[in-house]
Amino acid sequence: MSNISGNSTSGLLYPQVGDEVKMVRTNTSIRIESKVAEGGQGVVFRGVDKNGHDLAIKWYKKNKYLERQYRLIENLTSHSRPHKAFAWPIDIVLHSNVIGFGYAMVWVEARFISLVEMLKERLQPDFRTLISIGTELVEAFSTLHSRGLCYKDINFGNLLVDPYTGEVAIVDNDNVASEVTKQGIKGTLRFMAPELITNSAAPSTTTDLHSLSVFLFYLFMHGHPLEGQRVNVSYTWEPGQNISETTLATHFFGEEPIFVYDPWDVSNRPDYDSPIIRWWDIYPTFFKNVFIKAFTQGLKNPSLMTRVNETEWRSALYKLNDQLSVCSCGAAIFVDFEQSNKKCWNCGNVPVLLFTISTPSGISALSEGFKLTKHHLYRDFKYRDAIGVTERHPSQHDQLVLKNTSNMTWAIEPIGEERKEVKPGQRMLVRPMNMSIGSARIEIYR
Amino acid sequence: MTQLNAIMPGGGISRRSLHIFILADCSGSMKIDGRIQALNYAIASITPQLINWEKEQEQAQIFIRAVAFADNASWHIQSPEPISTFNWPPLSHVEKGLTSMGEAIRLVADALSPEKFEPRALRPVLLLITDGKPTDVDQFEIGIKELFANPVGKASIRLAIAIGQGANFSFLNRFINDADIPVMVAENADQIVVKLTAATLAISKMSSIGSDRKEVAEQVIMPEANELGVLDDDTII
Known part of the structure; x- marks a missing residue:
């Protein structure tokens, strides 16, 4: 380890704007351009390397854990970035005459805003973007966990999103650790797994899975999954009744958590004015069931099996994306194949289904933006390999076309028409038909 | 037909109110040195900092109220102003104005009475700024009593x-009434x-549920932290 706790010749606690810091492994210099933020642990600067690329530099304040932090960051820099969403520590940086150390990480562009800021906006991104944010978050956690690392402390401050592209940026990765330790960051209470709050477990992949489910609940339902009427009536200023916030939080998030939609316990349903009520109703039954699993058996009996893991989340989000449709009133809706008479949240009518597509992996709503993927044909979990994309008809806006983006020719047999071919790059009008793509049989119907 | 322009439900999440009360000294000496x-x-200048903090977290919605004190x-x-x-x-100083700090504390204590204060709010923040000591000591005694008799x-x-050398710490410490917070x-x-x-950062940290006030005070209010320039809520203490 370098001299991180020796004497400073300059007497300064931090590098100054205009100074250079050096990355220890590559020995390359980064010029400090501006101070971005300052908090309890340290200062964040924007720096520029010799190729003109922006980097973020976090410089630690002098503290008694400095050597431990150094080893932790050194360990993280030895791992490559698990997923592009992480603003991952690239290398330790040192300054020639300022004691202490910092680390360089990817610069997060200004198009990223905090997730909670996005959720508060009146105009929400469309469901495909919300699903994309959720999927990216799940994939980022999955790659982290598959390397034996865990995040330990995730909260809204760590999570940034681009509300237009659906991309995610996870910052403050110095809270990631492989070692299972109770020391250091304890976590943000409202996002912590119950067993962490009650001190009966150490941070792990299992505890991360709880935090991930809380995030996804916030993303789709706009509220906290454990904060309902039961929690709210406990807030009181009556003399002798006021219990400290920490005691309340420990009780309701740690010792005795109850999901707001627990099917067996209605005592903590959302408050009458909670946004959760409206959002919860919008989603299809299967998707709500995933949250019920996460916050019933996953709460009380924590394990990698009882909590919802990333694979389950990924397939749930993929399926959710496939059930997105539009009501004739113009509202974005989900088709619920388990509840056929479900009313539109906006107009209150039972929507007329446009087209349904049946593939070897199940039935989906065929609406604009729907992607036919390899998983639909072969159930091989290749969710990202699109072989067909649904678009609006270029001239007749009330019609849809399906574009063949694969390199195979599709054989189609529209009802009442002759057999035809759709070559790679060609578009076909969406109408009731039977299709063959390789060995897979597909049906489109109203 | 288009998904891109499809109607979405409106955004928003439920939050709890965080009421901040500023008690500002406007006595005659407040004109010294501007x-x-x-x-x-x-x-x-702290307003944008509070606005940013409000944006970044899911719990608190900030409201400001203020009491000015001099001869009274x-x-x-x-009425609570959303941040x-x-x-x-x-504010302007009152020429040769006194320091009716006690009366100011009584006004705030009254606004905090359980029947007037919303039950779902987070614990409120009282921020007292002064360069002197109460000239209404009897009112100060009553004010402190009323404040702490109220849950x-x-x-x-x-x-x-x-501010400056004239402020009397023993009165201020009785107002704070917490040995961990200087x-x-x-x-x-x-x-x-x-x-x-620094006070703003302390407010945001102390209002986070599960935070340790003493630890926050050590990090944010103690002398070393007082050298800090622009603070941000990006890091965990």
């Missing part, structure tokens, strides 16, 4: 900034903005 102007400037105390901002649209009407007042987070000292007018910035 203290009152520095105070006006400091409050204006009165509401400077009486997002908050505009600070500048909301007792649960509140209390911070104090002393009085913040602004040696001169220039330092008011620095202290108020």
Whole structure:
């Protein structure tokens, strides 16, 4: 380890704007351009390397854990970035005459805003973007966990999103650790797994899975999954009744958590004015069931099996994306194949289904933006390999076309028409038909 | 037909109110060294910091109220102003004005009475800024008694900034009534903005559920942290 706790010749606690810091492994210099933020642990600067690329530099304040932090960051820099969403520590940086150390990480562009800021906006991104944010978050956690690392402390401050592209940026990765330790960051209470709050477990992949489910609940339902009427009536200023916030939080998030939609316990349903009520109703039954699993058996009996893991989340989000449709009133809706008479949240009518597509992996709503993927044909979990994309008809806006983006020719047999071919790059009008793509049989119907 | 323009439900999440009460000294001595102007400037400059903090977290929705005190105390901002649209009407000192700090505390204690204060709110924050000591000591005694007899007042987070050498710590410490939280000292007018910035960070940290006030005070209010310039809520203490 370098001299991180020796004497400073300059007497300064931090590098100054205009100074250079050096990355220890590559020995390359980064010029400090501006101070971005300052908090309890340290200062964040924007720096520029010799190729003109922006980097973020976090410089630690002098503290008694400095050597431990150094080893932790050194360990993280030895791992490559698990997923592009992480603003991952690239290398330790040192300054020639300022004691202490910092680390360089990817610069997060200004198009990223905090997730909670996005959720508060009146105009929400469309469901495909919300699903994309959720999927990216799940994939980022999955790659982290598959390397034996865990995040330990995730909260809204760590999570940034681009509300237009659906991309995610996870910052403050110095809270990631492989070692299972109770020391250091304890976590943000409202996002912590119950067993962490009650001190009966150490941070792990299992505890991360709880935090991930809380995030996804916030993303789709706009509220906290454990904060309902039961929690709210406990807030009181009556003399002798006021219990400290920490005691309340420990009780309701740690010792005795109850999901707001627990099917067996209605005592903590959302408050009458909670946004959760409206959002919860919008989603299809299967998707709500995933949250019920996460916050019933996953709460009380924590394990990698009882909590919802990333694979389950990924397939749930993929399926959710496939059930997105539009009501004739113009509202974005989900088709619920388990509840056929479900009313539109906006107009209150039972929507007329446009087209349904049946593939070897199940039935989906065929609406604009729907992607036919390899998983639909072969159930091989290749969710990202699109072989067909649904678009609006270029001239007749009330019609849809399906574009063949694969390199195979599709054989189609529209009802009442002759057999035809759709070559790679060609578009076909969406109408009731039977299709063959390789060995897979597909049906489109109203 | 288009998904891109499909109607979405409106956004928003439920949050709890965080009421911040500013108790500002407008006595005659506040004109020395431009203290009152520095105070006006400091409050204006912490507003964006509070707005940012409100944006970044899911729990608190911030409202500001203020009491000004000199020969007597009165509401400077009486109805809670949401921070997002908050505009600070500048204060001015009262020529040869006294320091009716006790009366100011009584006004706030009254606003905090359980029947007037919303049950779902987070514990309120009281921020006292002064360069002197109460000239209404009898009112001060009553005010302190009323404040701590009241469950909301007792649960509140209390911070104090002393400007210059004239401020009396024993009164301020009785207002704070928490051995872990020291009085913040602004040696001169220039330092008011620095202290108020630190106080703002302390407010955000202490309002997070599960936070340890003593730890926050050590990190944010203690001397070393007082050297900090612009603070941000990006890191965990």
